[in-house]
Amino acid sequence: MTSETGNRYYEPIALQAEASDDGRLLREVLQRRLGISRRLLVKLKSTEVGITVNGRRTRTNEAVAAGDLIELRIEREESPDILPQPMELDIVFEDDHLLVVNKPAGQIVHPTTGHYMGTLANGIVHYWKERGEKSRFHPVHRLDEWTSGLVVVAKHAFAHQQLAEQMTAGTVEKLYRAYVYGEPPERSGEVNAPIGRSSEDPHRRIVREDGAPSQTFYEVAESYACGGASALDIRLGTGRTHQIRVHMLHAGCPLIGDDYYSDAVWQASALSTSLKGVIGRQALHAIRLSFRHPVTGEPLKLNAALPADLRNLEGALRAWHKEN
Known part of the structure; x- marks a missing residue:
């Protein structure tokens, strides 16, 4: 492949035809083995070297043989509707x-x-x-x-x-660290409650009987001052908007710093008063992601350390724990 072509396309996605693919149409193999969408298949067929078999451009209605090397080359595109802006990225x-x-x-x-x-x-x-x-x-x-x-x-x-x-x-594992008021009744458990829009505020979600099924799993990582606050490791069984915040409020353990999904009793507590100025947002951080690489299939497990404001909050909670 020339350097010009190489710059035009992403790294090729390679697939070797197996015995079970022998005699099948190329499009059937791609759909069965890769689950490739019809829209992407059409786009690949329209490019110069989008789909090749053993290095030769091939129509998708041709049959393949066991051992054939199938390669997909996806043409590079940009996002013209997004304006570039310099900023620091982690x-x-x-x-x-x-x-x-x-x-x-x-x-x-x-x-x-x-x-x-x-x-x-x-x-x-x-x-x-x-x-x-x-x-x-x-x-x-x-x-x-x-x-x-x-x-x-x-x-x-x-x-x-x-x-x-x-x-x-549900094969992507997303782990969140949350700091909440109170402590769940069990060291580990789940909140299984349907979530829907509030009839009073369309941006707000609430637990309601006619809502979408929603499931949140939690485990207490650390407790502070006889259950006055907790650090929770949270995994999602579903992915609803504001799910963790809504479910933790429903469980009686609203997130510290969350003014939108808050509880008046906790807001008026001595702990809340002691934390004024320590945290200015909901104490929630997506700390780990585990999934399979979309092209190679290799497992990836990625971590993001707690940011400074949550480390400060954790320190304040431990100090408050010692004093109380």
């Missing part, structure tokens, strides 16, 4: 197919109405342009503006599709 992992970044609290992932700049997308697009890289911003999932931690961004449609399927299948 990149945890990157290769030719995806990027994982540790997002700070107070930053939106993708531009929205009224927020066209200052988002994670603006910074990543600028970072790629500065490196001379042509990639499209495909966020696989998002975090609330005031939640910090790991965010996965796919660089092309195939990687996004493969990661989204893992998310849907």
Whole structure:
């Protein structure tokens, strides 16, 4: 492949036909083995060397033989609707197919109405342009503006599709660290309660009988002052908007620093008073992600250390624990 072609396409995605593929149409093999979408298949067929078998451009209605080397070359695209903006990025992992970044609290992932700049997308697009890289911003999932931690961004449609399927299948392990008022009744357990929109505030989610099934698993990592506060490790069984915040409030353990999903009793507590100025956002951080690489299939386990404000909160809670 020429250097010009190499710059035009991502690293090839290789697949060797197995005995069970012998005699099948190429499109059937790609759909069965890779779960490739019809839309991406059409796009691949329209490019110069999008799909090759043993180095030869091949139509998808041709049969393959066991041992054939099938290669997909996805053409590089950009995100012309996202303006580049220089900013510091905490990149945890990157290769030719995806990027994982540790997002700070107070930053939106993708531009929205009224927020066209200052988002994670603006910074990543600028970072790629500065490196001379042509990639499209495909966020696989998002975090609330005031939640910090790991965010996965796919660089092309195939990687996004493969990661989204893992998310849907529940094979992506997402671990959050949360600091909450109170302590759950058990050291480990789950909150299984449906979540829906509030009829009074469309942006707010609440537990309601007609809501979507929602499941949150927790484990107490540390307790402070006879259960006055807790550090929880949380995993999601489902991925509803604001799920952790809603479920923890429902369980009687609202997140420290969360003014939107708060509890008046805890807000008026001596602990809350002692924490004034220590934390200015919900105490929630996406600390770990485990998934299979969308192209190689290799397992990835990525971590993001607690940011300074949560380390300060943890120190304040331990100090308060000793004093009380």
